Amino acid sequence: MNAAALSVAPEKPTRSPTWESLRRFVADRFSLLAAIVVALFILMAIFAPWLAPHDPDENDLLRRLQPAAWMEGGEWSYLLGCDGLGRDILSRIIYGARVSIAIGVVVVLIATAVGTALGLAAGYMRGWVDILVSRVIDILLGFPYLIFAIALMAMMGPGLENIILALVYKEWVVPARVVRGEVLAAREMEYVEAARAVGAPRLHIMVREILPNILSPVIVVSTIRMAHVIILEASLSFLGLGVQPPTASWGSMVADGRAFILDAWWASTFPGIAILLLVLSINVASQGLRDAFDPKFSD
Amino acid sequence: MNVLALVGRTAQLLPVLLGVSVIVFVMMALTPGDPVEVMLSGQQVPPEQVQAMRHDMGLDRPPLERFAVFLGNALTGDFGLSFFHRRPVTDVIAERLPATIELTLAALLIALAVSIPLGVLAAVHKNRFIDRLAAIGSLFGISLPGFWFGIIMIMIFAVHMQVLPVSGRMDYACEVAPITRLMTIDSLLRGRPDCFSNALSHIILPALTLALPMAAVLTRVQRAAMLEVLRSDYIVFAHAKGISRRRVLWRHALKNALVPTVTVAAMETGSLLGGNMVVETVFGWPGLGRLVVESIFVRNYPLIQAAVLFYAVTYVLLNFVADLLYTMLNPRVRL
Numbered sequence: 001m002n003a004a005a006l007s008v009a010p011e012k013p014t015r016s017p018t019w020e021s022l023r024r025f026v027a028d029r030f031s032l033l034a035a036i037v038v039a040l041f042i043l044m045a046i047f048a049p050w051l052a053p054h055d056p057d058e059n060d061l062l063r064r065l066q067p068a069a070w071m072e073g074g075e076w077s078y079l080l081g082c083d084g085l086g087r088d089i090l091s092r093i094i095y096g097a098r099v100s101i102a103i104g105v106v107v108v109l110i111a112t113a114v115g116t117a118l119g120l121a122a123g124y125m126r127g128w129v130d131i132l133v134s135r136v137i138d139i140l141l142g143f144p145y146l147i148f149a150i151a152l153m154a155m156m157g158p159g160l161e162n163i164i165l166a167l168v169y170k171e172w173v174v175p176a177r178v179v180r181g182e183v184l185a186a187r188e189m190e191y192v193e194a195a196r197a198v199g200a201p202r203l204h205i206m207v208r209e210i211l212p213n214i215l216s217p218v219i220v221v222s223t224i225r226m227a228h229v230i231i232l233e234a235s236l237s238f239l240g241l242g243v244q245p246p247t248a249s250w251g252s253m254v255a256d257g258r259a260f261i262l263d264a265w266w267a268s269t270f271p272g273i274a275i276l277l278l279v280l281s282i283n284v285a286s287q288g289l290r291d292a293f294d295p296k297f298s299d
Numbered sequence: 300m301n302v303l304a305l306v307g308r309t310a311q312l313l314p315v316l317l318g319v320s321v322i323v324f325v326m327m328a329l330t331p332g333d334p335v336e337v338m339l340s341g342q343q344v345p346p347e348q349v350q351a352m353r354h355d356m357g358l359d360r361p362p363l364e365r366f367a368v369f370l371g372n373a374l375t376g377d378f379g380l381s382f383f384h385r386r387p388v389t390d391v392i393a394e395r396l397p398a399t400i401e402l403t404l405a406a407l408l409i410a411l412a413v414s415i416p417l418g419v420l421a422a423v424h425k426n427r428f429i430d431r432l433a434a435i436g437s438l439f440g441i442s443l444p445g446f447w448f449g450i451i452m453i454m455i456f457a458v459h460m461q462v463l464p465v466s467g468r469m470d471y472a473c474e475v476a477p478i479t480r481l482m483t484i485d486s487l488l489r490g491r492p493d494c495f496s497n498a499l500s501h502i503i504l505p506a507l508t509l510a511l512p513m514a515a516v517l518t519r520v521q522r523a524a525m526l527e528v529l530r531s532d533y534i535v536f537a538h539a540k541g542i543s544r545r546r547v548l549w550r551h552a553l554k555n556a557l558v559p560t561v562t563v564a565a566m567e568t569g570s571l572l573g574g575n576m577v578v579e580t581v582f583g584w585p586g587l588g589r590l591v592v593e594s595i596f597v598r599n600y601p602l603i604q605a606a607v608l609f610y611a612v613t614y615v616l617l618n619f620v621a622d623l624l625y626t627m628l629n630p631r632v633r634l
Binding site: 135136138139141142143144145146147150151152154155227231234235238239241251254255257258261262265268269271272275276279280283284287 | 314315316318319322323326327329438439441442443444445446447448450451453454458569570572573576577580581591592595596598603607610611614615618
């Protein structure tokens with residue numbers, strides 16, 4: 001490199017690592033597209049009352065199992081056809097997005113908050129706190145997820161809050177383990193040592209020093225888990241243990257449509273495509289997020 | 300690895316299992332709805348009889364005493380009578396278990412058969428067409444809701460093309476005397492190829508549905524492991540020695556790259572058991588998963604307790620086996 005080039009080179013402003021990561025994420029077109037699809041689903045859920053062409057719970061027995069618009073006997077005002085009670089499937093899918101997304105977001109937020117707090121405490125304070133938290137995690141890991149949630153739903157009865165609780169009771173384990181592991185590594189680092197040396201209180205070190213430094217794996221894990229939680233909620237609703245009728249949920253729509261697979265394939269096919277599309281987009285976007293925040297993964 | 304370490308590891312399982320049984324019991328104790336009421340389903344029966352029945356099932360005793368009794372009996376392998384069937388819970392579970400085991404094994408087999416070659420090919424042709432295809436396939440595999448995929452499979456292969464049955468384990472015409480109670484194996488052992496193909500046609504769709512997410516995970520694991528191994532010195536050396544490319548790949552490299560896959564497969568089998576209930580429900584498969592779902596609806600506490608405990612024990616043990624496999628296949632790791 002010659003001296004002239006050196007002197008001409010403009011001083012590059014140093015960007016924060018988070019900004020760099022976001023720039024990498026936006027540059028990954030595939031992930032960006034997935035993130036846009038997720039955003040569209042969220043908008044669809046928020047603006048459901050304005051977007052849905054019909055009342056999602058309105059029965060019209062004359063339209064029972066009416067086929068999708070492009071099929072014989074279909075109507076353009078009922079784009080994806082009607083279900084066994086003559087309800088508009090498209091409107092129910094639009095409203096069903098509210099259940100899936102609300103449960104996915106709320107469960108993951110609560111679980112991440114609880115799991116992060118417990119993981120921080122266990123990893124940093126060690127001792128009996130760590131033993132207690134780790135044992136509870138071991139025990140909860142001993143249950144297959146769906147069975148645990150099903151048993152809890154049977155115990156607490158149906159309802160939106162109960163589904164959220166049933167999933168949170170086990171979901172917090174995932175962020176707690178990630179955070180604990182990260183904290184165990186971080187607590188030996190110089191910056192923590194330095195904070196300890198100047199006599200910073202324990203809470204300050206955990207929340208202000210360590211937490212910001214381990215946040216990106218936590219965020220990445222939470223987004224991946226959201227896809228999981230949405231499938232779990234749909235599975236619970238499919239088994240009849242989730243959101244109760246007539247509230248539209250994608251899982252229960254698939255279950256309802258199952259009775260008509262001989263005559264009306266659209267009744268369970270379309271809600272399933274909605275689940276697949278949302279979960280797939282979340283998975284692609286979170287993979288992009290992971291690669292952007294932690295380039296060593298991108299192999 | 301020595302015996303002492305093994306004993307130590309096994310002892311660590313006990314508190315977990317005790318914790319699991321406490322949680323299961325508390326859940327059941329807090330569940331509203333009286334099993335006797337559910338059993339009667341609104342029919343009029345003299346209250347003395349209801350009382351007698353509750354006494355008979357031990358429901359009138361305080362919860363702590365019930366838990367002590369449950370735990371004491373469980374240690375001797377007695378989980379009580381199923382409220383619904385009026386037979387020992389262990390008998391009812393033992394009846395349903397072979398179906399679940401057969402389905403799980405079939406799914407495991409499919410998942411391994413797909414993911415190992417696919418993962419190796421993806422690693423060898425990194426960033427090329429087959430790698431991209433495997434990546435997209437894995438993404439779909441983990442994103443597909445099993446219950447929906449199962450229904451779509453039924454619609455395509457059973458309803459539309461009519462080449463496979465909609466549900467069940469085997470046609471009534473094919474009653475072979477049980478040996479292993481795994482229908483595909485029994486029909487072969489009894490020399491009934493017609494029944495074998497019948498059993499196979501029943502198991503293929505549920506096994507495929509169950510295998511898909513597992514295959515997705517294993518393909519990624521296999522690819523990552525293979526990439527790592529291919530970078531190592533001994534592979535470079537093997538190439539340099541002039542050993543054929545195919546031999547290096549499938550003999551030298553794969554042997555070591557299989558370790559993580561086998562380990563993850565053992566762990567995933569535990570979640571496979573838990574995921575069975577959805578697939579068994581969709582395909583009317585008479586296994587344990589469906590039994591548990593049905594039992595929850597009728598508040599059949601003893602059965603749910605025993606089944607959940609069984610799942611937990613299997614899950615914990617499979618993780619333990621995964622650890623052991625990892626250590627045995629990979630001598631560099633010490634337990």
